[in-house]
Amino acid sequence: MTEEQKLGLRERKKLETWRSIRAAALRLINERGYEAVNVDDIAAAANVSRSTFFNYFATKEATVFDPDPMETDAWRKLMNDRPEDEPLWVSLQEIQLGYMSLLADRLAVQKRLKAASPALAESKRDYSDRFYAELREWVASRTPPGAEMQAALQANTALAVLRTAYGAWSPEDGFERFLQLARECFDRAGRGLAPDQYH
Amino acid sequence: MTEEQKLGLRERKKLETWRSIRAAALRLINERGYEAVNVDDIAAAANVSRSTFFNYFATKEATVFDPDPMETDAWRKLMNDRPEDEPLWVSLQEIQLGYMSLLADRLAVQKRLKAASPALAESKRDYSDRFYAELREWVASRTPPGAEMQAALQANTALAVLRTAYGAWSPEDGFERFLQLARECFDRAGRGLAPDQYH
């Protein structure tokens, strides 16, 4: 029995509505481009009123970037599965690569949408905004008092690493290639970025 | 003779208008909070029409985050002053700390505004969006073909470092304290974040 079937009817319907709005949005945006689709179009295509649209998504952008509610459970599991005594930098690498693997499909779609739509390209929103918010909390929960800045440095750097790999990656290269780039970046940042004469 | 006096009348007037809009915006936002001030209020307070407001600032947020046009010259100088053969990581540290020193005053103001206004706190915009756009170009201009990702990694990590220090800093502690935190983070990231057993 999947996670999803554990839900009551009410919750399953909600999930269904969420997904049909998301699906309608992505379809329309794919067809016409982000700026040429408005919220009314999306609501109509999803057979839902404008009001309901805003019940599910806080902004139009969110249709592109919000994670599927089920994904949230998956990434929490990733975080909880890390052994308490594992070094933070290692945990961060594992969690992020694990999370990216969950996303593998959407990743390419979103990167293409972003490249095609000026407004999205401008946006600082991310495939993983929510994820990072929770990741920071998780990091905080594992941080002894007094080490907050060092922990934040690790988290922020891990994020920078992943962004770098994402930026360098082309969707056509396939997901494996992305992982490879990400590992390379993690490795370099782990070893230190200062030039040798400063070691 | 300052940079500013080198400008013609037209350009001096433009600068003056820019500054009076910015000043009006910051004053009102300080008094009432970001969400309680609208673009008409700002335009009126700056003795300028709504249209003119949007000639100078692309969005309301930009009044808080756009750099003073003169700042742009200052940071370009910072970039151009770095010797060609200096290691990238060192240049990045110097440029960013230099840039932050230019900003010293505004930094505290902006951090307070951001903390006080939900919409700004949510925003991913930054005191230094424009600066980073140019910094990336500068990095690209110094990057030999084939090393793009490594260069991007350095730039993104340097950014992560600075963000971390900024996040850990309280405006009340004074600017020197910020520099100290930033140096500490640069040093750690320079030496590598991986735990010892991975060295």
Place this chain on the structure above:
DNA sequence: GGCCAAAGTTGAACTCTGTCCAAGTTTGTC
């Protein structure tokens, strides 16, 4: 099966941001 409260949906009216454009004004130049 039928009743009820809670959860979810809806339309309508509203505020604000940001865009567009055509007409007016100011500035620098010859």
Place this chain on the structure above:
DNA sequence: GACAAACTTGGACAGAGTTCAACTTTGGCC
């Protein structure tokens, strides 16, 4: 002082996001 380019202005407009009160659906309970 005439001209073109640069800047300003007002007004109309589209779309995002908010609010609210009325309506519908659902699940639990007798």
